[in-house]
Amino acid sequence: MTTELAPGTAARAHRAIDTLHALTYFVPEGNEEYTAVGLRPGRMGYFAARSAAMGPVPAAVVTATFYNFHPALVARHIPRAWTLASPDDVLGARLRVVDRSWRRLLGDDVLTGPEVAEAADLARRAAGALRPEGRTLYAAHAELPEPDEPHLRLWHAITLLREHRGDGHIAALLAADVSGLDALVTHTVTGRGFTEPAAKATRGWSDEEWGAAVESLRERGLLDADGLTPQGLALREKVEATTDELASAPWRTLGADGTARLTELGRSLSRQAVAAGAFPPDVFAPRR
Incomplete structure (x- = not known):
């Protein structure tokens, strides 16, 4: 049974749980576990871990599916990563990163408590509504075995929801003629x-390339000296609305009450993780 949801529900649910996935790209356990299986320190672990579900794919596939990274940055790490560690080894290391970092940030009492188990069940129900057509990263992750422990099951389900939404977001950006770099620029100015x-450091874009993108967006009437123009705001709102619609199936299936409960649980766990220092202080702009 599916139900209609109030506008913004899918976006709020996504934001509430996404932190619990995203923190694994910033915690020190990442470098420790990925270098232990043979990868080089730094960004190689991120590119290998997130793409490993697709197998030993070339750099072009990673660039295409990740969308907003400079191709040269990806090519510095992929496919070399696959000569140093197998995708299966990297996926095993990734789960250890999740397990160790969540235990450190949230504590064993929380992870073995009823709320994490409840959140895992809700997220799994939501993810059960996802379909693979046109969703490359989601489809690859959906083929991975589900972990046994509740907190790892929760992380796996969140990852499925996240990558499915991300695949749809790329489709929305393409339809709006917004490149990966354009998306970064228009996102940061908000x-x-x-x-x-x-954004420049983690995505590999130079000051010159960034500046050229800014100038192009100004010529299109999307950006001015004060930030996004009304036209630019409308375009981003359209992209986000399309993304939400393309990602709405799991939340309609879960229903308003189930979605609200998972949002509540995810927000609580995310706040605990952030308060415990899950992210470097200079990565994200403060919310206005």
Whole structure:
């Protein structure tokens, strides 16, 4: 049975649980576990871990599916990563990163408590509504075995929901003629995501390339000296609305009450993780 949800429900649910996935890209356990299986320190672990579900794919596939990373940055790490560690080894290391970091940030009492088990059950029910057509990263992760422990089951289900939504977001950006770099620029100027220095550093874009994208967006009437123009705001709102619609099936299936409960549980766990220092302080701009 599916139900209609109030506008913004899918986006709020996504934000509430996404932190619990995203923190694994910033915690020190990542470098420790990925280097232990043979990868080089730094960004190689991120590119290998997130793409390993697809197998030993080439750099072009990672660039295409991740969308907003500079191709040269990806090519510095992929496919070399697959000569140092197998995808299966990397996936095993990734689960250890999740397990160790969640235990450190949230504590064993929380992870073995009833709320994590409840959240895992709700997230699994939501993820059961997902379909693989046109969703490459989601489809790859959906083929992975589900872990046994409740907190790892929760993380796995969140990952399925996240990658499914991300695949749909790319489709929405393509339909709006917004490149990966354009998406980064228009996102950072809102002050609600990556800071500009962090976006450049983590995505591999130079000051010159960033500046060229800014100029192109100004020529299109999407950006001016004050930030996004009304046209730019409308375009981003359209992209986000399309993304929400393409990602709405799991939340309609879960229903308003189930979605509200998972949002509540996810928000509580995310706040605990952030308060425990899950992210570096200079990566994200403060919310306005």
